[in-house]
Structures are given as C-alpha cells and as structure tokens.
Amino acid sequence: MNYPSNISRRQFELVRPILEGARQSTRPRKYDLYDLFCAVAYVLKTGCQWRQLPVDFPRWQSVYYYYRVWSEEQVLDEP
Template identity: 85%
Template sequence: MNYPSNISRQQFELIRPDLEAARRSTRPRKYDLYELFCAVVYVLRTGCQWRELPVDFPRWQLVYYYYRVWSEEQIMRA
C-alpha cells in the first residue's frame, strides 16, 4: 500500500521507540507497527471515519485501539 499520507520507514524508525513504549501487553504483534501507524495517519489526514479505512490496512478496530493507546500515552506525558 502506498498512500500519500504514509511516512518512510526511515522516518518511522525515529518514532518507533515512543510507540513501542506505550505497549500494554506482552503478546507478539500480528501486524507491523508501521502499518498501524500509517493507518492512523491516513485517518487523521483524510478525515475518513475509522470504519472507512481501506482494506489495505489492518482492521479498523485494531487501528483505533492503537490510536487510543498512543493518545493516552501522550496525555500522560504532558
């Protein structure tokens, strides 16, 4: 999947540690964290509804879950 909202893998590696720090469980991930992040950015940039995410991305429920986790982590740091 190649959307205008995607960032490069090199850019993503700069923020990966912060995103992984918000992890709540110890189970291995089934989806690439990069894909989840790009899906969140897609929703924020396009303004589409979560349920309208293109099928190229992981399930919208999972993407929304990670958005909530990352948002709460940011609030706690502020």
C-alpha cells in the same frame, strides 16, 4: 499501499521507540507497527471514519486500539 499520509520506513524508525514504549499488552503484535502508524496517519489526514479505512490497512478495530493507546500515553501529541 502508497498513500500521501504514509511516511518512509526510515522516518518511522525515528518514532518506533516512542510507539513501542506505549505498549500496554505483552501479547505478540499481530500487525506491523509501521502499517498501524500509517493507518492512524491516514485517518487523521483524511478525516475518514475508522470503519472506512481502506482494506490494505490492518483491521480498523486494531488501528483504533493503537490510536487509543498512543493517545492515552500522549505519544501523538506535539512536543
């Protein structure tokens, strides 16, 4: 999947530690954190509804869950 909202894996490695620090659960992650981040970026960039995420992203419920976690921890806020 290649969307204009995606960032490179190299860029993602710079924000990965911050995103992993906001994790609330100890269960193993079902989806790649990069895919989840790109899906959140897609929704924020396009303004689409969560349920209308393209099928090549993880399930919308999982993406929305991570969006809520990152929002509550203020990970997605600008510095």
